[in-house]
Amino acid sequence: MTALEDFEISRAEAFFRRVTGRYAAERGVSALVITHLLGERPAFLRAVGRMAEVAAVLPKPKSIDPAAMEEITGQMPVDELDRAAFADPGHALAYLESRAAGQPVVLLDVGGYFAPSLADLCGRFSGQVVGVVEDTENGHQRYEALGASLGKLPCPVFSVARSPLKDPEDYLVGQSVTFSAEALIRSRGDILQGRPAAVIGYGKLGRSIAAMLHARHVGATVFDSDPVQRTQAMSQGFRTASTLAQAIAGAGLIVCATGNLALREDDFARVANGAYIASVTSSDDELELEALDGLYVRTASGPHVTRYARTGHFFYLLADGNAVNFLHGASVGAFIFLVQAEILAALGTLAAVGAGPGSLEPGLHELDATERSLIAATWLRYFDGTP
Missing domain, CATH: 3.40.50.1480 (Adenosylhomocysteinase-like)
Structure with a gap:
């Protein structure tokens, strides 16, 4: 750094x-x-x-x-x-x-x-x-x-x-999360454009991430368990989903920005093949990764990119599920x-x-x-x- x-x-x-x-x-x-x-x-x-x-x-x-x-x-x-x-x-x-x-x-x-x-x-x-x-x-x-x-x-x-x-920090952290996620995706020779995104959580970080994705011409669907937050997302021009399953269906990038447990064991099975998953905080907070032990084979697929695969299903996890922006100084x-x-x-x-x-x-x-x-x-x- x-x-x-x-x-x-x-x-x-x-x-x-x-x-x-x-x-x-x-x-x-x-x-x-x-x-x-x-x-x-x-x-x-x-x-x-x-x-x-x-x-x-x-x-x-x-x-x-x-x-x-x-x-x-x-x-x-x-x-x-x-x-x-x-x-x-x-x-x-x-x-x-x-x-x-x-x-x-x-x-x-x-x-x-x-x-x-x-x-x-x-x-x-x-x-x-x-x-x-x-x-x-x-x-x-x-x-x-x-x-x-x-x-x-x-x-x-x-x-x-x-x-x-x-507020200024939260806004800029959201920008840095999007930057780092894109950098890791590009490290595999892939790009953001052409893959719909899902933003899980529409607090201050989620809002910034959704706005940055929009600025990068990436369509984002927002899910938040609070219906008030979903109305705010809709008023700001984002598609919203009433359930987590609807939000992640077909998403090529999933950004978890809840600060709590965002994806549980059953949710991973619904992640689209080839999708990337990123988090704004510790994997212990956002992702139930331990539940995948024995179900998926983990292999490195580029710097700080891990491929999770089982028969008929695979996805990529960025930065081991930890705050992706810290890879670039946050x-x-x-x-x-x-x-x-x-x-x-x-x-x-x-x-x-x-x-x-x-x-x-x-x-x-x-x-x-x-x-x-x-x-x-x-x-x-x-x-x-x-x-």
Whole structure:
């Protein structure tokens, strides 16, 4: 992946200093940071370090830039991230004790990794779980479901997943997913044009993907389990399907953009011969691939393209079912700094109030509109392209 130029790093650092300068550094607070460790991420992690003691960085395994990993490993503790291990309350608690025993700690999450064990962490940790900051819609839904099952979340959870500051990132991620899917299809000597597409999920990413496919002159059919989303897709000129089976029937490209389980075992049998399947997130979230073990033979069919075949049926899976855009850096330019700044502001808010008297109520929280406006105005000063 291409390294950032020195001036780009300096500009990002200056922006983050301006944002973090509005919050008092709380050296008594620790932070565990789950993150996509991409090329621009060290500047963000150093900003986190100005607001809290970074107990550990946990890079998402499918999105690690080697140069960024080398840089951060020399500055902060870095540990391996394992979703199954963090889903075990005993393991999660032991890990937290090993890194931040007795400390107030904020958990920075990307995808709800801490959700399965959060109640145990809040109730049994020797320190204090001050709160969580969650970045993704998938993670937002995991914490929302946890709160519903418990009756109340065990601590404050700041979500930036539905923030207007995340809209530019979501739009550009959808563009990058389409770009990467097309690049892999072309690596086989194939093209997008001439193969109808199905977009499963019409949230912010799905909308962007459908729009990009339309711009590439590829007809797309949209399916979303929410009828409201389907009406929106129809109003924007897309064909819609009332069932998943209808959407994928005859599709030459299927893009899963639900953030949840999109294709189950029975659904794969309905995939057209020669179709390509791509995902916007982890294969664990979108695709029931384990159910295909023993049913299909897997063979490599080009860089990051796997052919699944059984008698009379075959299809291609891109990037092993993981977020296809990370193969090409998943870059959204400087717009990613808007989201990272909101994460920093949420961290600063949690660190300032702590877990004692005057702390935030347990439950889902969002940054208020005034704070978001200040972040956007500051971002424009650094990144609007004017001299």
